[in-house]
Amino acid sequence: MPVEITEDNYANEVESSNLPVILDVYATWCGPCKVTKPIFMDLEKDYIGRCKFAFLNTDHHRNLAIKFGITSIPTFIFIKDGKPLGKVIGGKSRDELQAFIESYL
Secondary structure (H helix, E strand, O other): OOEEOOOOOHHHHHHOOOOOEEEEEEOOOOHHHHHHHHHHHHHHHHHOOOOEEEEEEOOOOHHHHHHOOOOOOOEEEEEEOOEEEEEEEOOOOHHHHHHHHHOOO
8 A cells, every 4th residue: 555645754655665666646536536546546557576666645745745845636656766856647547657657667
């Protein structure tokens, strides 16, 4: 199960992670976010031991959303060694999300 990122656990879960982190930035009221959430959760199974999957709720953790320059949701961010390497915005299919992840591994 992807970990929920908060301002309190961000440094430990993301910046100090030994694995690259795939961050799903969402809001509970967002229609495309609701569609991509089960896809994101299903993809996690394919990357056990290779990537950490995490969620960031923009409504609850606005400062982190600002830190990442989030202007639209859902946004998926690939983070390695605590640094964002790339992001993709909008609802994506399983194949599109997988291609995004693979492009950074």
